[in-house]
Amino acid sequence: MTNSKKGGLPKKVDSFLSGGGEMGDIIREMDWRKTPLGDPKNWPLSLRTMVSVMLDNPFGMYIAWGKEYTQIYNDGFRPILGSAKHPKALGISSAVTFKEIWNIIGPMFEKVMKGHSFRETDFKVPLNRNGFTEECYFDFSCSPIRNEDGKTGGILVTIIETTGKNKAEDELKDLKERKLALEALKESEERFRTLADNISQLAWMTDETGWIFWYNKRWFEYTGTTIEEMEGWGWKKVHHPDYLEAVEKKFRKMIEKGEVWEDTFPLRASDGSYRWFLSRAIPIKNENGQVICWFGTNTDITEIIRVEQELKESETRFRMFADSMPQIVWAANANGKLTYINKAFYSYSGLSASDNINQEWIEIIHPEDREESIQEWNECIKSGREFNLEHRFRIRDGHYRWQLSRAVPLKDANGNIESWVGTSTDIQQIKELDLQKDHFISIASHELKTPITSIKGYIQILLSTYNESKDEFLKKSLAAVDKQIIKLTNLISDLLDLSKLKLGNLHLVKESFNMNELIEEVVEEIRLINKDYQIEVTFKTNANIFADRERVAQVIINFLTNAIKYSPRNKLIQVKSFLKENHMTVLVKDQGIGINKKSQEKIFERFYRVEGKNEETYPGFGIGLFISSEIIRRHNGEIGVKSLPGKGSQFHFSLPID
Ligand code: ADP
Numbered sequence: 001m002t003n004s005k006k007g008g009l010p011k012k013v014d015s016f017l018s019g020g021g022e023m024g025d026i027i028r029e030m031d032w033r034k035t036p037l038g039d040p041k042n043w044p045l046s047l048r049t050m051v052s053v054m055l056d057n058p059f060g061m062y063i064a065w066g067k068e069y070t071q072i073y074n075d076g077f078r079p080i081l082g083s084a085k086h087p088k089a090l091g092i093s094s095a096v097t098f099k100e101i102w103n104i105i106g107p108m109f110e111k112v113m114k115g116h117s118f119r120e121t122d123f124k125v126p127l128n129r130n131g132f133t134e135e136c137y138f139d140f141s142c143s144p145i146r147n148e149d150g151k152t153g154g155i156l157v158t159i160i161e162t163t164g165k166n167k168a169e170d171e172l173k174d175l176k177e178r179k180l181a182l183e184a185l186k187e188s189e190e191r192f193r194t195l196a197d198n199i200s201q202l203a204w205m206t207d208e209t210g211w212i213f214w215y216n217k218r219w220f221e222y223t224g225t226t227i228e229e230m231e232g233w234g235w236k237k238v239h240h241p242d243y244l245e246a247v248e249k250k251f252r253k254m255i256e257k258g259e260v261w262e263d264t265f266p267l268r269a270s271d272g273s274y275r276w277f278l279s280r281a282i283p284i285k286n287e288n289g290q291v292i293c294w295f296g297t298n299t300d301i302t303e304i305i306r307v308e309q310e311l312k313e314s315e316t317r318f319r320m321f322a323d324s325m326p327q328i329v330w331a332a333n334a335n336g337k338l339t340y341i342n343k344a345f346y347s348y349s350g351l352s353a354s355d356n357i358n359q360e361w362i363e364i365i366h367p368e369d370r371e372e373s374i375q376e377w378n379e380c381i382k383s384g385r386e387f388n389l390e391h392r393f394r395i396r397d398g399h400y401r402w403q404l405s406r407a408v409p410l411k412d413a414n415g416n417i418e419s420w421v422g423t424s425t426d427i428q429q430i431k432e433l434d435l436q437k438d439h440f441i442s443i444a445s446h447e448l449k450t451p452i453t454s455i456k457g458y459i460q461i462l463l464s465t466y467n468e469s470k471d472e473f474l475k476k477s478l479a480a481v482d483k484q485i486i487k488l489t490n491l492i493s494d495l496l497d498l499s500k501l502k503l504g505n506l507h508l509v510k511e512s513f514n515m516n517e518l519i520e521e522v523v524e525e526i527r528l529i530n531k532d533y534q535i536e537v538t539f540k541t542n543a544n545i546f547a548d549r550e551r552v553a554q555v556i557i558n559f560l561t562n563a564i565k566y567s568p569r570n571k572l573i574q575v576k577s578f579l580k581e582n583h584m585t586v587l588v589k590d591q592g593i594g595i596n597k598k599s600q601e602k603i604f605e606r607f608y609r610v611e612g613k614n615e616e617t618y619p620g621f622g623i624g625l626f627i628s629s630e631i632i633r634r635h636n637g638e639i640g641v642k643s644l645p646g647k648g649s650q651f652h653f654s655l656p657i658d
Pocket of ligand 1: 558562563566590592593594595603608609610619620621622623624625626649
């Protein structure tokens, strides 16, 4: 370089452009007047000094001058430009030469032009310098070149390429990553094997041809075999000969088709016994969708099959049992839809089995009972209470017969209704006998009424005739007979009422009357024959009601006689009447033996009597309250009881006021 200095400079360039090797020559040859820098003679001193320093420097240096960033660089810098960018870069703008990375370096140059300088090490840029993009790394510094006036005229970049060093590092990193990935793969395979060995199922893997190369521990434990025996197609040895052919056929088909496979078959255990398995296998594919291997599991389903079998058998048994019953037996789902009905239904109705039992069921119900039946059934489905209803079914000859239908809900462990089971029993004969009995009671009580009335009359005459007699025995006997005759009369009139109710002959004769006056009358009468009881009467209000006076009196008498009958010790009885919401309520309260909760719901039913040691000692038929409730019901009134066993009872009824 010093030689060329000594050898003299080319005429057209200034002395500052001396030396610089190859780049020195190119720079000197360049017609700078065609560039934004113009004639080197006119270059600012700072630029000239910098170019001179740069050309003498063996390290890569680069100048981008002016707002156009016109480039000048030395020999050290040239390799960075590769064959694609050099020598075109000289004298043109950085923005053109480095257009692919201008978004990165452009903003940096802008900053330097504002007076900042900075450096970077191993700075990565994707450079296209040899006809393709490569990741290049550089250590570089950028600093402003100031003019004489202190303003930044251009940028000086000193640079060393570190791509080679970084590439080696990258490869090392790659290698490390690959090693880690390999380790992770090994670890994940180990994890898979531990998992596969510890699941309760038998597991296996085949290659793409169906050759089994791996079984889990459970397989060997169960079959008592070794991998040498089992490898490939060795599995056939533990299959039951009766099923093997079919299993193999299906297995080969799976391999051929590459689709998920499922089969059930028995497998021999190490003790020689067979258990049933559900086997499933899935193909594992590579990124091109080719099957590379298969993973399969065998799940022991012997127990499930046994339970299923038992269930089937028990269902068959239930059907056989239900079909042999003379009653109609049926089952329904939680929504009340019939799911089963036994043979009796068809032989009874004359219908033949079809899919439409839900419709047929309704059709055979007597039209008069249909609505009530549907309503009651729906109510039970909604509330879960037991179904209990008497209704008529049409039999095969077209006649109707009475049936008693009952159904109970079957619940799961959480108490939710799962289904219903019901029966319908023919009660026609019972109904007919009941009717006969009602007729008999009706006739008998009628027939008894006349002689009893006549006896009652004679007793009255005898009582008044012997009223003054000194024969105490005669007087006592007559009084006792009179008391018993009253009881007998009451009983007969209850029986008469009962048969009237049953046969629909109880007619009401309504009139307007004062309730409190009626209570006074009745209480007075009761007091006369029950002198040892204290009956207290309280009227809160007074009102007229429009009702059958005789029948209402009968209800009050029934309440009062019961209160007396069932209160052997505490002999205070309270009667109250009051008005509430257009209804007149009458209360009869005693302090007697009371009624338990369960019986309270039933005492208004026909012939119901509370069971228990105490109650048996009280005579009665259990019809008084039934008649009372029917009387009140026919007046659109309400009847009820509140009671505590051992403390007493409070009966009430209320009727709409006039
Ligand atoms: P009974 O003729 O048997 O008294 P009822 O129909 O009048 O018939 O009453 C039905 C049942 O209700 C009775 O058998 C009795 O067990 C119970 N009962 C009625 N009233 C009372 C009461 N005041 N105290 C206790 N138990 C009563």
